[in-house]
Amino acid sequence: QSALTQPASVSGSPGQTITISCTGSSSDVGGYAYVSWYQQYPGKAPKLMIFDVTKRPSGVSNRFSGSKSGNTASLTISGLQAGDEADYYCSSYTSSRTYVFGTGTKVTVL
Amino acid sequence: QVTLRESGPALVKPTQTLTLTCDFSGFSLTTSRMCVSWIRQPPGKALEWLARIDWDDDKYYSTSLQSRLTISKDISKNQVVLTMTNMDPVDTAMYYCARLESGTYSSFEYWGQGTLVTVSS
Secondary structure: OOOEEOOOEEEEOOOOOEEEEEEOOOOOHHHOOOEEEEEEOOOOOOEEEEEOOOEOOOOOOOOEEEEEEOOEEEEEEOOOOHHHOEEEEEEEEOOOOOEEEEOOEEEEEO | OOEEEEEOOOEEOOOOOEEEEEEEEOOOOOOOOOEEEEEEEOOOOOOEEEEEEEOOOOEEEOOOOOOOEEEEEEHHHOEEEEEEOOOOHHHOEEEEEEEEOOOOOOOEEEEOOOEEEEEOO
16 A cells, blocks of 8 residues: 655745645545544654544644545645644545555645 | 553564553443554654554554554553564654544544654664
């Protein structure tokens, strides 16, 4: 199972909106509504930000939103803040009854 | 409050077998729809899913690593154990355990802080 493809880096200024893509195949992203997104600060464990493509866990800011079209899922961060600077990973359930993560995206706030 | 904590050796030699323990609280693996996974992350690299065990003892493994992995649970101790055989330096990574979201099992809702394992002679 190959890792899902994400851009290595995305940047934006405070207040701007950025979008991170996550591209897979019909065996994972395209085949299920089971995409999730994780935020990870250096030296820390990942934190769930979005699950089931569009749902936010309790306590996660509504500035974070998720979507999917075909084999590509996206995470959008609106009103970018300095505290959003972190690594972001997508994940999907797969047809093999396993899970696959993305290659990771470093978000930089300019 | 759900918490998970990983433990195991910090250093293992090539060809040895690694045994990691995940101690958890705030839920029981006897409760329907509870599932725990292991995930690892080599230094500076991406996350990689390894295995999952369910409340009903169903088990799932990474396709590429399944010949080397065994996941089990000890209900009485609230523990999930992962063993990985024939360790290699490329297995050097932070190893996390995580509880899955109990609705669709599609995401990893609660994570431990991780335990760093280095493989070196």
